[in-house]
Amino acid sequence: MSKKVKVYTTSSCPYCSMVKSFLEEKGIPFEYVDVTRNKSALEEMVRKSGQMGVPVLEIEGKIIIGFNREEIEKELGL
Secondary structure (H helix, E strand, C coil): CCCCEEEEECCCCHHHHHHHHHHHHCCCCCEEEECCCCHHHHHHHHHHHCCCCCCEEEECCEEEECCCHHHHHHHHCC
């Protein structure tokens, strides 16, 4: 069973693109949320992560900030 993954991003963030590409390469389904123009999504991301920077991943409620491949792989059991 795959874990629920949500990725908070902006359209101009290179690390966000890297996270999305990584998840796609591994065949991991994820929800993509662009916080650029979505104020409620931005507020949700800040409330959950405590920061304004992206990318922010939420994997089954666990928050990972930035493109930390090792932590993402560990959390996904890869």
